[in-house]
Amino acid sequence: MTGTKTATKRAEVVVTGLGVTAPNGLGTSDYWAATCAGVGGIGxxxxxxxxxxxxxxxxxxxxxxxxxxxxxxLLPQTDHMTRLALVTADWALADAGVRPDEWSDYDLGVVTASSAGGFEFGQRELQALWSKGGRHVSAYQSFAWFYAVNTGQISIRHSMRGPCGVVVSDHAGGLDAVAQARRQVRRGTSRLMLSGGVDGAVCSWGWVAQLASQRLSPDGYRPFDATASGYVPGEGGAFLVLEAAEPARERGARPYGRIAGYGSTFDPRPDGRDREPGLKRAIDLALDDAGITPADVDVVFADAAGVRELDAAEAAAIGAVFGRRGVPVTAPQTMTGRLYAGAAALQVACALLAIRDGIVPPTTGTDPMPEYGLDLVVGEARRRPVRTALVLARGYDGNNSALIVREEV
Amino acid sequence: MAQLTIDDLRRILREAAGDVQDIDLDGDVMDLEFEAIGYDSLALLEAGSRIERAHGITLDDGLITEAATPRDLLTAVNEVLAEADAA
Incomplete structure (x- = not known):
């Protein structure tokens, strides 16, 4: 977030459509109803x-x-998570009232987040390779495994030939992709961007890769709890339709809210102990980008790693910005597991739905340690007006992102 | 060795790359271009490797990609099958 501020006001970018596939609900309305009721999908x-x-x-x-x-x-050429992504994208565009064939191809772009590509598909083809030989490997393995496959398949399906790309930054990816989509809309390189992430690698090869992080829980996902033992992985995510506010209004779209601020930082090197971790700086940058103060934030959607030292670091960053128990904090991903590239995009969708309905969904199955000083929304959803929400997400090995969504007035 | 028929090819294409939507693959497609039917080069490569596996033959990549229509592909594959029989 460098550069000088220009005199011209940068275009506001609004979210006009949402699509959700989550472990506790297929489709936005199922997901949101379950999430507000505290009904989880982990098993x-x-x-x-x-x-x-x-x-x-x-x-x-x-x-x-x-x-x-x-x-x-489409079926022989797609991994399970790409199939989820294609359907989620369809729903997001429909929700925005967008029929891509009524738009110019080059006015529509796609930026998705990815973590590992089509792992389950890749596993099957690699098994075919070593057990039967190269002739038995699908020609579609050439792209079905690939990080950029969701962006490519969505782009092809809807002839979205504007700026397209993929961001790989673990759990932070969903925010980073939305931020990149916002840049493209602001630059005017695209009138509409589909962005977010849908992910999943629930297969034995993916499992072994994830276990290597030592952050997977054997017995449940309890972020901020004294017994936190890691997280539970999941599949799914969300896509958002982004447009500049003015033209969106002119075409009759009804925005959920706007992407008001974003910041992204790296943690210091492990030997840089005199420097503070990067999450607080990411929050400060996002607040500055949005032109607001901490007092304007009504709720924080936490990254909630479920790993003791990471939970402590996040609680410290939130406390440093907002004060002890200074803002409601929630982590509804306790109901879905952590969805990698899909995680933060789903959090942004959740934040926009919280703004729409004035409901902060709960964090389930966890009993937060008082030492953390967090006003964690546990038990039941909390009804309160939400005008501004801050979403936090961290990637493996120290990349931090913060994104602010605000009510569109 | 048995020759490859249009029905074999239809079945292999469906297994390899899924069924097409706007065209009836069971209709008269012999001389339609693959692209018009809805199968791209990757679909044909995948179909080609299934033909190779089923018949124990090797097809040059060029043979697959240069076949514009089902008739082209059947002719080329059946030539290879006939050679394999003669050998």
Whole structure:
């Protein structure tokens, strides 16, 4: 967030459509109803036999039948998470009242977040390679595994040929992708951007890769709890439709809110102990970008790693900006698990729905340590007006992002 | 060795790359271009490797990508099958 401020006011960028596929709800309305009611979607892994692994819990999207949503031609060439992504994108565009064929191809762009690409597809093809030989590997492996595959497939499906890209920054990716989409709209390189992330690697190969982080919980996801033991991974995520506020209003769109501020930082090197961790700086940058003060923030959607030292660092950053118990904090991802590239995009969707309905959804299944000084919304959802929400997300090994969404007035 | 028929090819294309939407693959597609039917080069590569596996033959990549229509592909594949029989 460098550069001088120009005299011309930069275009406001609003969110005009949402699509959600989450472990506690297929589609925005199911997800939001479950989330407000504190109903979670974490359970024993169903996509493969995980009983022999240290972690056998996951948040899996319920009731998803690809054939109900996608043409047969797409099925042999798509990983499970790409199928989820294509359907989520369809829903986001429909929610925005956008029919892409009525727009110029080059006015529509796609920026998604990704973590590992199509892992389950890749696993199947690698198994074919070593057990049967190269002739048995699908030609579609050439792109189905690839990080940028969701952006590419969405772009092809809807002829969205404006600026397209992919951001790979672990859990922070959902925010970083939305920030990049906002830049494209502000630059005028695209009239409409589809952005966010849908992810998932609930397969044995993906599992082993995730276990290597040592951050997966054997027994449940309890961020900020004294017994926090890591997180539970999940699949799904959200896509958002972003447009400049004026033209969106002119075409009759009804924005959920606007992307008001963003900041992104790296933590200091491990030997840079005299420098503060980067999360607080990311929050400060986002507040500055939005032109607001901490007092304007009605709720914080936490990253909630579920790992003791990471929870402590996040609580410290929130406390340093807002004061002890200075702002309601919530982490509804206790109901979904952490969704990697899909995580933060789903949090932004959740924040926009909180603004729409004046409800802060709860953090479930956790008993926050008083030492953290957080006003964590536990038990039941809290009804209160939400005009401004701050969403935090951290990637593995120290990249931090903060994004602010505000009510559109 | 048995020759590859248009019905074999239809089945292989469906298995390899899914069914197409706007065109009836069971109709008269012999001389339609693959692109018009809805199968791109990757779909054909995937179909080609399935033909190779089913018949124990090797097809040059060029043979697959240069075949514009089902008739082209069947002719080229059946030549390879006939050579394999003669050998």
């Amino acid at each position: 024993p892994v169903g996509r493969f036999d995980a009983s022999g692994y240290p972690t056998a819990l996951a948040g899996e999207v319920p009731g998803f039948v690809p054939e109900d949503h996608l043409a047969s031609r």
